[in-house]
Amino acid sequence: MIEIKNLNRYYQVGKERFYAIRDISLSIKKGEFVLFHGVSGSGKTTLLSIIAGVDRPSSGMISVNNELISKLPDQHLSRFRNREIGIIFQHYNLLESLTVYDNVSAPLIPERLSLKEIDKRVKKSLKIANISHKANSIASTLSGGEKQRCAIARALVTDASIIVCDEPTANLDRANIDIFLDILKKLHKLNKTIIVSTHDPIFQKLDYIDQIIHLEDGVLVS
Amino acid sequence: MNSPFFRFLLLSFYSEKAKQITVIIFSIIIIFILSSVLFLSTSMHYSITEALKYQPDFIVQKMAGDRRVNISERVTDELIEIPSIAKVTPRVYGRYFLKPLGKSFLVVGVDFFDVQSHRGLEKIIDNMDLNKFFKRRDNMLVGEGVDRFMREHHYDNNMTFFTPKGKAITLHKFATLPKNSELVSSDMVIVPIDLAKKILGIKRREVSDFAFNVPNILEWEIVTIKVSALDYDLRVINKKESYKAYAEFFDFKGGFFLSIFLIVLISFSLILYQRYSQLYSTERRNIGVLRALGWSIKDTLKLKFFEALLVVFISYTIGVSLAYIFVYIFHAPILKNIFLGSSNIMVEPTFVPVIDIFLLSSIFLLYAIPFIASVIIPVWRISTTNPKEAMR
Numbered sequence: 001m002i003e004i005k006n007l008n009r010y011y012q013v014g015k016e017r018f019y020a021i022r023d024i025s026l027s028i029k030k031g032e033f034v035l036f037h038g039v040s041g042s043g044k045t046t047l048l049s050i051i052a053g054v055d056r057p058s059s060g061m062i063s064v065n066n067e068l069i070s071k072l073p074d075q076h077l078s079r080f081r082n083r084e085i086g087i088i089f090q091h092y093n094l095l096e097s098l099t100v101y102d103n104v105s106a107p108l109i110p111e112r113l114s115l116k117e118i119d120k121r122v123k124k125s126l127k128i129a130n131i132s133h134k135a136n137s138i139a140s141t142l143s144g145g146e147k148q149r150c151a152i153a154r155a156l157v158t159d160a161s162i163i164v165c166d167e168p169t170a171n172l173d174r175a176n177i178d179i180f181l182d183i184l185k186k187l188h189k190l191n192k193t194i195i196v197s198t199h200d201p202i203f204q205k206l207d208y209i210d211q212i213i214h215l216e217d218g219v220l221v222s
Numbered sequence: 223m224n225s226p227f228f229r230f231l232l233l234s235f236y237s238e239k240a241k242q243i244t245v246i247i248f249s250i251i252i253i254f255i256l257s258s259v260l261f262l263s264t265s266m267h268y269s270i271t272e273a274l275k276y277q278p279d280f281i282v283q284k285m286a287g288d289r290r291v292n293i294s295e296r297v298t299d300e301l302i303e304i305p306s307i308a309k310v311t312p313r314v315y316g317r318y319f320l321k322p323l324g325k326s327f328l329v330v331g332v333d334f335f336d337v338q339s340h341r342g343l344e345k346i347i348d349n350m351d352l353n354k355f356f357k358r359r360d361n362m363l364v365g366e367g368v369d370r371f372m373r374e375h376h377y378d379n380n381m382t383f384f385t386p387k388g389k390a391i392t393l394h395k396f397a398t399l400p401k402n403s404e405l406v407s408s409d410m411v412i413v414p415i416d417l418a419k420k421i422l423g424i425k426r427r428e429v430s431d432f433a434f435n436v437p438n439i440l441e442w443e444i445v446t447i448k449v450s451a452l453d454y455d456l457r458v459i460n461k462k463e464s465y466k467a468y469a470e471f472f473d474f475k476g477g478f479f480l481s482i483f484l485i486v487l488i489s490f491s492l493i494l495y496q497r498y499s500q501l502y503s504t505e506r507r508n509i510g511v512l513r514a515l516g517w518s519i520k521d522t523l524k525l526k527f528f529e530a531l532l533v534v535f536i537s538y539t540i541g542v543s544l545a546y547i548f549v550y551i552f553h554a555p556i557l558k559n560i561f562l563g564s565s566n567i568m569v570e571p572t573f574v575p576v577i578d579i580f581l582l583s584s585i586f587l588l589y590a591i592p593f594i595a596s597v598i599i600p601v602w603r604i605s606t607t608n609p610k611e612a613m614r
Contacts, residue, residue: 054514054609074606075518082516093511093613096504097237102230107515109230118226138237158516 002028002051002162002193007060009046009218020046021218024060028195030161032210033188036197043218044197045090045166051195052164053081065161082107086155090167092147094139094154100126100146101135104153111158121157129153129183145176152183162193169200177202231528246537249593252490253541254548257585258557261549264581265573272574274465278311278433279442281459282449290457292428297452301434304448306441312429314415316422318383327368327411329383331418354396360417361396367408369398386423393417490592509604510612519605523598530597534590542585550575 007024010017021043028034036044049055050062053069062070067080081087094103104122113121126132131149134142139150148168155163165184169177181202188194188208196203204212214221235242282301284293301310314331355361364372372381372395379395399410419426436445442460449458509522517525548554550573604612 049608049610052514056608075520078513078516078518078521080516081514085516087514089514089613093507093514095234095237095508095511098233102233102237105226106230106512106517109226110517110521113226115226115229154515 001030001063001065002026003061003063004051005061007047007050007062008058009043009050009055010058019218021050021215024220026213026220028193028211030193031188031191033184033194033206033208034196035203035209035212036195036215037199037204037212038215039199041217042215044215046218047215048164048166048195048197051162052085052087053077054087078110082110082158084160084162086158086160086163088148088151088155088163088165088168090170092151094142094147094150096140097138099136099138100131100142100150100153103139103150104157107154107158121159122153125153125157128156128186130179144171145173145179148172148176148180149183152180156187160192162195163187165194165196165198167198167200168196169198169202181206227524228528231525231532234525235529235532242533245533246540248493249533249537249589250541250544253537253585253589254544256588257542257545258548258554260581260585261545261576262554262557262573264576264578265549268576269574274461277461277464279435279461280307280445280449281313281431281433281464283431283457283459284453285455285457290431292424292430293432295427295429297432297456300452301432301449304445306436306438306445308435308437310432310434313431313433314418314422314424315430316418316424318411318421325371326409328409329411329413329418329421331415331422332412333415358394358396359414360391360393361413362393362417363397363399363410363412364395365399365408365410368411369395383421385420389420391417391421487588490589506604507613509601510609510614513605513609513612519602522605523602526597526601527594530594531590534586534593538586538589542582546575549573 004027005025007021008019009021010019012018024047036047038044046055050057050070051064053064053072057070060070061068064080065084067084069077069080072080095106098106101122104125105118108118108121123132123135126135129149129152131146131153134146134150137146139147142150148171163184168180172180184194184196185208203209282293282297283290284297285291295312298310298312301307311333316329317326318329319326355363372378380392381395382390382392384390393411393413399412413421418424419428422430424430436442442462446458446460450456509526512522512525513519549557553573
């Protein structure tokens with residue numbers, strides 16, 4: 001369950017404040033598939049980042065799974081990100097010099113699990129994301145679609161309840177988009193909360209979308 | 223490697239091997255230069271201190287116009303009269319100039335039957351058969367530098383000295399003094415006292431100076447006063463003053479050492495500053511990614527700290543080992559000239575390996591603390607910003 005009330009994120013440029021998002025209030029139920037829709041600069045990525053805990057709001061309240069994340073100190077916010085959120089970035093943000101396997105295992109390192117447990121979880125995620133065959137390949141050598149599947153496996157490895165995706169299809173061809181949508185559908189069936197920020201119209205045609213949130217100039221339109 | 227953290231650390235370290243190797247090579251060069259200079263100066267300091275241990279407590283010289291002149295042997299009797307003075311030894315030595323070559327040797331006359339008087343020499347000539355030495359009246363012991371000089375100038379084993387009156391005395395090289403004493407004995411020619419007097423033109427009843435010991439250090443001051451009172455032109459030097467003279471000489475040489483040291487430190491600081499001010503964009507992004515994946519500030523700092531520690535450990539071990547080999551096995555070619563360049567006969571000493579834990583720790587700390595700080599501070603700055611900002 002995600003609760004957002006009067007959320008603002010602004011940047012101070014000299015004496016002026018530039019609002020990325022302004023006075024946003026919304027709620028997302030567990031297991032929902034939600035779409036943040038809007039043009040570039042509408043504030044959807046900022047809103048997504050705040051929900052994922054990689055950015056902090058300037059004011060307002062955000063609670064995720066009953067945790068008031070806007071007030072959490074770094075140590076707790078980091079643990080929250082690690083356990084509750086799986087992030088798929090627009091540019092994948094892989095550790096380019098490491099293998100797919102090591103990239104996927106990265107979120108588990110602070111968890112202090114055994115090597116055996118890590119191995120079990122990584123292999124399971126690689127299988128769901130359909131990238132097991134590239135486990136030992138260096139991330140920088142992968143194609144766009146493979147990089148995205150690696151990013152998906154990484155987002156799944158901690159068994160996070162919320163998966164957030166930022167412009168996930170922006171760098172993919174049609175075939176890879178279909179593969180990606182299939183994976184998202186599977187995850188939705190596993191009762192994961194999925195939030196996608198995109199301006200790609202393909203998502204609006206999906207029949208399993210629960211909520212479409214339209215943003216314009218940082219303000220919630222509908 | 224059972225710990226996932228250390229496994230990840232090694233993988234991430236290895237995956238950036240090109241960058242890490244560059245840093246390690248640079249660090250090895252810095253540690254190597256620092257360690258070589260410090261090893262060299264410590265070893266020389268040790269050798270000089272060791273040599274001074276065998277110096278007599280006091281030396282009495284006769285002065286004329288601020289210049290040392292030979293002194294009558296009769297002064298011995300007056301010195302012996304003074305209570306507290308344990309033993310008086312007349313010494314004969316002086317410089318013998320080879321004018322055409324612009325070189326000089328230190329000719330030292332030794333009473334070989336009074337070995338206690340020459341504690342330093344006794345140590346130097348420890349393994350020599352003195353019975354054989356006295357089978358010939360014209361035998362001499364020479365330092366490494368003199369030996370080299372003789373070989374280079376085709377003297378073979380005999381060298382002719384001329385007395386001030388022009389009389390030729392040909393001496394036979396009996397043996398060369400041990401290499402490990404070269405720092406103090408390189409240009410030495412050791413001969414029996416009478417022979418030294420002839421070569422140096424010292425009268426039969428005169429000597430160069432006197433050496434004596436005063437076992438009770440509390441009496442040194444009063445003994446100095448008493449000896450000075452014997453005659454207006456006597457100069458009394460005690461061991462502490464010799465230490466001071468050597469220390470001053472060493473400090474002068476230390477200036478060069480300090481210059482090298484400062485140059486290395488300044489270049490090191492500049493590179494650290496560069497690293498501090500502009501952390502590689504990839505590294506920045508990677509820290510942001512790890513933070514976004516749920517690594518806390520503490521986790522990222524821990525990773526980068528151990529990564530830096532690994533670089534420090536590898537660089538330190540290799541740098542110090544190479545410096546050890548360079549100084550103690552290859553005798554510090556080029557670098558030693560800074561310290562020994564002023565000798566009229568080139569000294570090629572064997573540096574005594576001195577392993578000083580304080581010195582090794584100093585090198586480690588001088589390098590490790592700034593290096594780790596230059597890694598950790600920017601990582602901390604990036605880690606404390608939003609992961610979103612760091613990934614840009």
